[in-house]
Amino acid sequence: MKKFCFLAALTVFLLCMIFSYVYAQKNPLAIFNLKAANIEAMGYNGEILHALISSIESDKNIDLMPRREIEEVLFKTGLVQDNTHEAVLTAGKALGINFVLFGEVTKRGSEILTQFSLMDIQNKCIVKNWDLVFRDRDSILKKIPEFSRELGDILSNYKSGAGDASMESKTSTGVEYLYAKIEGDAVRLSWKLRTHKTLLSYHVYRAESKDGPYQFLGKTADSYFQDSTVKKGLTYFYQIGIIAGTDPEVKSSYTALFITAGEKRPHPPLVMSGRGYVKRVEIKFVPSLKNEQNKFNITKYKIYRQEGPGDWQNIGVTDSKNTSQFDIDFTVFDESDLKDGTTYTYALSSLDDKNSESPMSDPVPVETIRNPVLFLDKDNLLRKVILSWKSVDTVAGYYLYRKTENTGWKKIAGISGASKTNITDDKELSDGQQYLYYLTAYDDKKETGPSNEVKAKTKDLPAFPSNLQAQVGLVKSVRISWTPLEDQDVGGYNIYRGTDDSNMKIIATVRENKTSSYLDKGEAFTPLEDGRNYFYTVASFNLFDAEGKLTTYVQASTKPRPEAVIGLSASAGTDHISISWKKNPETDIKLNYLYRNENGGSWSKVQELNPGQTNYEDFALKPEINYGYRIIAEDIDGLKSDPAESNAVTSPIIKPQKAK
Known part of the structure; x- marks a missing residue:
């Protein structure tokens, strides 16, 4: 039953390929549906397509593949009409067509913007792009016939042999590929260049050994050459020389695939597509229908890979039995020692049950996913670094790695999604530390190699504030001031105090970066000392x-506290004691307090004296008592001096005699 299903599916595919082959002989152009780029353009895309097809059919200047046949073949091969270059190229190969016209329509205000692209399927390049602007439906009907005639002229130039030489090349200098295949008893060479130059011609050289010697074989202005002088059973190697106008000939380092000429051999498979992943390549191909027609029993397919102008390498073999009885196409993967962002060229060959190998298929270049390019957006930030990179299409996400001078690389972040292009690293960073970063991209299977390394440094610890000053002479306090830092990353200031400059301790924290002063009053139970230096x-x-x-x-x-008064003395008068002292030289004395004791006992306040007074007479005396005096000065801030004490004086009052 499985065999029957496979044969049925293969028969459908064969019929599709036969139909496409027939139309390829009759119809060199297929026109795909025009994509409506926005809602407003819907409807106009169909009108423009209809007007173009009608104009071509009316003028009969272009061989056009009927739309019904396009849709039939694409449906049966599981393909769709899409305007990406890869999809157009794949569909064009399946249709067996020479050229495909595709594009999209955008409605912007009153303008109907239409972009057309003409792709040469055989040479895998865009022949020309057009940007047409229509104002309304009448404008469409008027301009489309002009476009149709221009399109016909271009296709006619290709038919007449003008080929790529009359068109603007889109590639850069060098050979993209050089390919050889058997056509009957001859070998047909074809190649493609990367060049912007036109009016090129070529010399073709052949050898029977890869190392030469190479003999001149012929000259051509086309990008192909037919060698009809081959001998049966021999292996040949080919190279080309490139001549641009009057410039000297440039020999290509590419060598064509070797060909064993003149033998009946299997046919290579048709490579439908190639896709690059992270260190991995996917190739899809379908078997050649000609092998079935020519009775070749294909048992295996060989997979070849080439990097740049190097030799082709056989990197694997896959069985001709498909894993699914319903799928006609095959999928193979290459994961062997692939580098990031590198273009590899792949080709396949068919191997029959007699171990006879076909020539290689048309080569297909595939580029692996490149590793990211990392940029430093901003550093010198407070414990964070901002990084960005160019997005890498088709990956699942990115990994960020970090190291310092003293530590190894460590994965610090996983970023999900290909479109994400920046990250702020704020994990466990130190102040004023230099870091190294690199980025990788990953898909569901593998991870790319590292990007370029980027250096970044976090912000240094904050500077100290400038212009620190201290106000002297305050009562039991000191006010310090400074110029605050104009830095939003400053959280505040720590204040240190000591009785000498070698023993400073933190006494306060000010959590405001714009604060510019602090009043130190000491602690609750240990205020600052009077007259003390801090x-x-x-x-x-x-x-x-x-x-x-x-x-x-x-x-x-x-x-400091006021100085004690000096010169305090006491002397007895007839009925009083006179106390005198010198005026305190300090100008902020508010009061002088006069105290007295009796016979060395406790002190009691006698009087509050104004600061200008320098003497006092005490009449409140008792007989036979020794009096001592002291004065304490108090300033306007309430600070009091040490007491100044006088000599003891005996009261001049005589105790009365008792009557006899």
């Missing part, structure tokens, strides 16, 4: 409380 310094800290360097210290003294 040292101060300040450090800034960032939003993570990490502290920078200290300022140079400043010093300030609290206000």
Whole structure:
């Protein structure tokens, strides 16, 4: 039953290929549906397509493949009309057509913008692009016939042999591929260049050994050459020389695939597509219908790979039995030692039950996914680094790696999605530290190699504030001030104090970066001492409380207590004691307090005296008592001096005698 299903599917595919072959002989052009790029363009795309087909059929200037046959063949081969270059090329191969016209329509305001592209399927290149602008339906009917005639002229030039030489090449200098295959008793060479130059001609050389010597075989202005001088059973190697106008000939380093000429051999499979992944390539192909027709029993397919101008390498063999009885196409993968962002050229050959190998298929270039390019967007930030990169299509996401001078590489982030192109790294970063980063891309199977390395440095610890000053002479306090830092990453300031510059301790934290002063009153139960000299310094800290360097210290003294009065003396008068002293030289004395004791006992306040007064007479005396006096000065801030004490004086009052 499985064999029957496979044969049935193969028969359908064969019929599709036969139909496409017939139309390829009659109809060199297929026109695909025009894509409506926005909702407003829907309807116009159909009208433009209909007008174009009608104009071509009316003028009969282009051989056109009927739309019904296009849709039939594509449906039966599982393909669709799409306007991506890869899809157009694949569908064009399946149709067996020479050229495909495709494009899209956009409605923008009153304008109907239409983009057409003409693809040469055989040479795998865009022949020409058009941008047409229509104002309305009448404009479509008027301009489309002109476009139809221009299209016909281009196709006619190709028919007449003008070929690529009359068109603007889209590639860069060098040979993209050089291919040889058997056609009857001859070998047909074909090649494609990467060049912007036109009016090229070529010399063809042949050898029976890859290392030469190569003999001149002929000259051509086309990108193909037919060697009808081959001998049966011999293997040949070919090279070409490129001549641009009057420039010297440039020998290509490419060597054609070797061909064993003149033998009946199987036919190569048809490569439908190639797709690159991360260090992996997918190739899809279908068997050649000619092998069935020519009675070749294909048992295996060989897979060949070429990197640049190097030799072709046989990298694998796959069985001719498909894993699915319903699928006609085969899929093979190459995962052997592939590099990122590298173009490899693949070809396949058929191997029959007699171990006879076909020539190689048409080569298909495939580029593996490139590794990302990493950029530093911004560093010198507070414990974070901002990085970006160019997106890599078709990957599942990215991995970010980081290291320092003293640590190894560590994966620090996984970024999901190909379109994501930036990240902020703020994980476990230190202040003022230099880091190295690289990025990789990954898909569901593998991870690319590292991107370029990027250096980044986090922001240094904050600087100390400038212009630190201390105000002297305050009562039991010191006010310090500074110029705050204009830095939003500064979280505040730490204040340090000490009685000398070698023993500073933190006394306060100010959590506001714009604060510019602090009043130090000491602690709750240990206020600052009067007349004491203190040292101060300040450090800034960032939003993570990490502290920078200290300022140079400043010093300030609290206000001292008043000096004790001098010259205090007491002397007895007839009925009083006179006390005198010198005026205190300090200008902020508010009061002098006069105290007295009796016979060395406790002190009691006698009087509050104004600061200008320098003497006092005490009449409140008792007989036979020794009096001592002291004065304490108080300033306007309430600070009091040490007491100044007088000599003891005996009261001049005589105790009365008792009557006899």
